[in-house]
Amino acid sequence: MSKGKISRRALLAGTAAAVSAASAKILPAQESGTKDPTKVQGGPAKEVGERSRFEKPKRTYFSPTRQASNTPLQDLEGIITPADLHFERHHAGIPEIDPESYSLLIHGMVERPRMFTLADLKRFPAEAVTRFLECSGNGFRTYRNPEANKEETPQQVEGLTSTSEWIGVPLKTLFKEVGVLPEAKWFLAEAMDAAVMTRSIPVEKGWDDAMIAYGQNGEAIRPEQGYPARLFLPGFEGSSNVKWIRRIELADKPFMTREETSKYTDPLPGGKARQFSFVMDVKSIITYPAYPVTLTEKGFREIKGIAWSGRGKIVRVDISTDGGESWNKATLQEPVISKCHTRFRFAWDFNGAQATLMSRATDETGQTQPTHVELKKLRGPGTSYHYNHIRAWTVRQDGSIVFGENA
Amino acid sequence: MSKGKISRRALLAGTAAAVSAASAKILPAQESGTKDPTKVQGGPAKEVGERSRFEKPKRTYFSPTRQASNTPLQDLEGIITPADLHFERHHAGIPEIDPESYSLLIHGMVERPRMFTLADLKRFPAEAVTRFLECSGNGFRTYRNPEANKEETPQQVEGLTSTSEWIGVPLKTLFKEVGVLPEAKWFLAEAMDAAVMTRSIPVEKGWDDAMIAYGQNGEAIRPEQGYPARLFLPGFEGSSNVKWIRRIELADKPFMTREETSKYTDPLPGGKARQFSFVMDVKSIITYPAYPVTLTEKGFREIKGIAWSGRGKIVRVDISTDGGESWNKATLQEPVISKCHTRFRFAWDFNGAQATLMSRATDETGQTQPTHVELKKLRGPGTSYHYNHIRAWTVRQDGSIVFGENA
Numbered sequence: 001m002s003k004g005k006i007s008r009r010a011l012l013a014g015t016a017a018a019v020s021a022a023s024a025k026i027l028p029a030q031e032s033g034t035k036d037p038t039k040v041q042g043g044p045a046k047e048v049g050e051r052s053r054f055e056k057p058k059r060t061y062f063s064p065t066r067q068a069s070n071t072p073l074q075d076l077e078g079i080i081t082p083a084d085l086h087f088e089r090h091h092a093g094i095p096e097i098d099p100e101s102y103s104l105l106i107h108g109m110v111e112r113p114r115m116f117t118l119a120d121l122k123r124f125p126a127e128a129v130t131r132f133l134e135c136s137g138n139g140f141r142t143y144r145n146p147e148a149n150k151e152e153t154p155q156q157v158e159g160l161t162s163t164s165e166w167i168g169v170p171l172k173t174l175f176k177e178v179g180v181l182p183e184a185k186w187f188l189a190e191a192m193d194a195a196v197m198t199r200s201i202p203v204e205k206g207w208d209d210a211m212i213a214y215g216q217n218g219e220a221i222r223p224e225q226g227y228p229a230r231l232f233l234p235g236f237e238g239s240s241n242v243k244w245i246r247r248i249e250l251a252d253k254p255f256m257t258r259e260e261t262s263k264y265t266d267p268l269p270g271g272k273a274r275q276f277s278f279v280m281d282v283k284s285i286i287t288y289p290a291y292p293v294t295l296t297e298k299g300f301r302e303i304k305g306i307a308w309s310g311r312g313k314i315v316r317v318d319i320s321t322d323g324g325e326s327w328n329k330a331t332l333q334e335p336v337i338s339k340c341h342t343r344f345r346f347a348w349d350f351n352g353a354q355a356t357l358m359s360r361a362t363d364e365t366g367q368t369q370p371t372h373v374e375l376k377k378l379r380g381p382g383t384s385y386h387y388n389h390i391r392a393w394t395v396r397q398d399g400s401i402v403f404g405e406n407a
Numbered sequence: 408m409s410k411g412k413i414s415r416r417a418l419l420a421g422t423a424a425a426v427s428a429a430s431a432k433i434l435p436a437q438e439s440g441t442k443d444p445t446k447v448q449g450g451p452a453k454e455v456g457e458r459s460r461f462e463k464p465k466r467t468y469f470s471p472t473r474q475a476s477n478t479p480l481q482d483l484e485g486i487i488t489p490a491d492l493h494f495e496r497h498h499a500g501i502p503e504i505d506p507e508s509y510s511l512l513i514h515g516m517v518e519r520p521r522m523f524t525l526a527d528l529k530r531f532p533a534e535a536v537t538r539f540l541e542c543s544g545n546g547f548r549t550y551r552n553p554e555a556n557k558e559e560t561p562q563q564v565e566g567l568t569s570t571s572e573w574i575g576v577p578l579k580t581l582f583k584e585v586g587v588l589p590e591a592k593w594f595l596a597e598a599m600d601a602a603v604m605t606r607s608i609p610v611e612k613g614w615d616d617a618m619i620a621y622g623q624n625g626e627a628i629r630p631e632q633g634y635p636a637r638l639f640l641p642g643f644e645g646s647s648n649v650k651w652i653r654r655i656e657l658a659d660k661p662f663m664t665r666e667e668t669s670k671y672t673d674p675l676p677g678g679k680a681r682q683f684s685f686v687m688d689v690k691s692i693i694t695y696p697a698y699p700v701t702l703t704e705k706g707f708r709e710i711k712g713i714a715w716s717g718r719g720k721i722v723r724v725d726i727s728t729d730g731g732e733s734w735n736k737a738t739l740q741e742p743v744i745s746k747c748h749t750r751f752r753f754a755w756d757f758n759g760a761q762a763t764l765m766s767r768a769t770d771e772t773g774q775t776q777p778t779h780v781e782l783k784k785l786r787g788p789g790t791s792y793h794y795n796h797i798r799a800w801t802v803r804q805d806g807s808i809v810f811g812e813n814a
Contacts, residue, residue: 037502037503037599037600037601037651038502038599038603039601040502041499041500042497042499042501042502042600042601043500043501043503043630044472044473044474044500044501045466045468045473045474045495045497045501045631046466046476046495046631047465047466047467047476048464048465048491048492049466049491049492049495049629049630049631050491050629050630051626051629051630052503052506052627052629052630053503054505054506054635055634057455057626058454058455059452059454059455059456060454065451066451066452067451067452068452069453069454075626076625076626077533077621077626077627078533078535078574078622078624078625079535079572079625080487080572080624080625081625082490082624082625082626083456083489084455084456084457085456085626086456088452088453088456090449090452092448092449093448093449093450093451094449094450094451095444095445095447095449096442096449096459096460097444098461099459099461123709125709125738125740125752126484126485126740126750127741128484128485128486128740128741128742128750163625165486165487167484167485192444192445193445193449194445194446194448194449196445214484215484215485217487217624218483218484218485218486218487218488218489218492218570219462219482219483219484219489219492220458220459220462220484222456222457222458222459223450223456223457223459224452224453224456227459227461228459244444301530302532331532333532333533333535334534334535343535345533
């Protein structure tokens, strides 16, 4: 990113020295393998556009079974994640569903059980919200074994989180439609994939901001995100946002499915476990500078990253460059939206000494990120979900960067 | 969209009758050509996702030279336009530009002329805004000759408008960097395409909300949108948002380029013309029901569409179903963002009589859309840009729909 040396004051104030003309090394067009674009007729319009051949963002897999893929956080700008780069997690692959054969049944403790086609769902007043979605297992390898996973990118460390504009019908509209009974305290959400994924959700979430989403970033939801319709629960762990949803059953207690008993509970020290830990806690990660970037020169550059919380808006991100000894407030980039990725930046001088960069986010409920040691003490080494501890990157004297344990 | 008959009250209130179980005709999976998805292993995660094979949104061309393509407005939900479906307009094709060879020169009436590489631009504090962009020629065929263009979709009538999250550096940051002199009143923006597109912009816009954008919907801007960087002027006509920008020159008067003298001026009756008519006026279009939809049954359905204004927020959209005799207020869908597509909806009973559907938007400055007759009187039949008159769709007794002249 940084080619010339610039001063901290210049970087902060945007004054003359911040970007010197000397830093602008313009390659002649022939050296880059492209012709002078003002001398050649350009390409025609296309039915569906493509990325520049110089941009190749890709999701990555951490397992050969390819039941998950991670968003390239370090390649993105702004807050929207392009739909084709949104992280994936599925338990029996991505089903192919003909929208004409799709239906959603809502039954159980309701006055009027009903089946809704996709066209039915689209006839109700829609809403559109920009929100993050995160897998509760995001960050498991660096929690479990940071020493063995030092050469990991932000995408590999934390790429099971993405942000979209989600479009659909509020679940409360459907609840009114079927007449949910006051005795109903929970609902079951069931998928039509080969795993028949099922989760129990408190009915309050249905009356609050839950949505049956059929749109994502302006178009139909993508197959790996639940085409043609999914449950979307802003701020709740990814697995509870049941994709390819075909059935909702209202009841007076949770259903104790496999995915909330055997899986998606958090083991605690002493053989206990916490269950129904839906809300994704406040979290952040520095996406630049980070592995595999090497800082080839001393001088100022901007530390950049994203922060998010399932409880509401991010109100503050603090940055440490000395491994947590001292902290300073980062700048938050507008727009700051509730339950949505929020960008932050902080000017930092790399003086050639080893440095440990950390980000610590705080949300509007006052929650803040614990250290790795604090979280491990609370949850034990065997926990499988909800790793929201402070992440660190170690910048070595030679400018190379690795994921750093936050001890 | 609508299969069963429903009452207006039910549609508005979301009560029991709005969507009847009887309307849910679920096709057995085998009839749709797909297998029961709960019985087959689904597909694996992919590096870059693809749309469902049941969804094939495409841009369309209105000219065989393919120097423009239109967004499929009738296929979209929410406010974001997927980047690969954003409308296109270029004057000498889409150039291929190596980001390593890219530079932006800012000079003329400045204290410190400078060249910025793409990396330089990305080091400044970024901003992200969700805004529409519209070609000033959008709607020209139906303005000029509505009778000859009755069988046109919303995409064909009005598809040269799209909305993105735009990410970049505020131009005022660069203006401070180079020290724009107080005598500077205009700036020239010059592209590095084969047309070397040039436009003069009032310097006030540079100090206001202009941006050098390098990101779109979370990722690098697409080639047809100006990769690797473009000028973005919220609310201004598309052609002034110079793509592939390579040079900005500050001066005390406009440069009178071809694209603001021979083109992009608005002829008026009496042989005069108005020039530098940058701001896109308040506008709207109904995207459902519209050609080629046929309403096969009487009954209630929702009229839906989008409204936008280059002057600020949409505050009101009125709907007429009787060709402008009477008007009623539509519901605006949140979020309502300044200089951004805003969705509206209105419940309507198709009783089998011919009907003429119209939408009329009003923005926060109090501007509203004129009728076709009013606009033609003001501008004459030969005008080439800024067609913001009220659009109409005629629903015939047989339920077929055509673009309707608003006389």
